[in-house]
Amino acid sequence: MNGCSSARRSKRALRAFASFDIFLRGLGVFVTDEALVLWLRPDDDGTLARLHRRLNTRFPDYVPAGRFAHVPHMTLAFFETEAALRAAEAALAEQVTPLRFRADTVSYVVLGDDGRWHERDRLPLG
Secondary structure, eight states: OOHHHHHHHHHHHHTTOOOEEEEEEEEEEEEOSSOEEEEEEEEOSSHHHHHHHHHHHHOGGGSOOOSSOOOOOEEEEEOSSHHHHHHHHHHHHTTOOOEEEEEOEEEEEEEOTTSSEEEEEEEEOO
């Protein structure tokens, strides 16, 4: 599939989704052999899950293989030790206040050779 064709297909898949509000409230952690991550938990009306399902259905060949389920989140920090992660989690737990923002685009990101995610494209909702 070429880039122009996939961009057109992506835009068609996203037309059914209007922009929507997301609240980030509450902390979460990922503790794996590869990473120790502190993150904020999104709270929406289920649109994030519907978007994820729609794109996975439309582009099954591009669903990343992995042993972890899709977990919408906003990464706050990576840690060297689980003790440091847990200390930060405890310190921030009482201070987290909900953050609200409006989602009106979807970003296509790829994992680079540097181990970081890089935005390749941004498509409008609606």
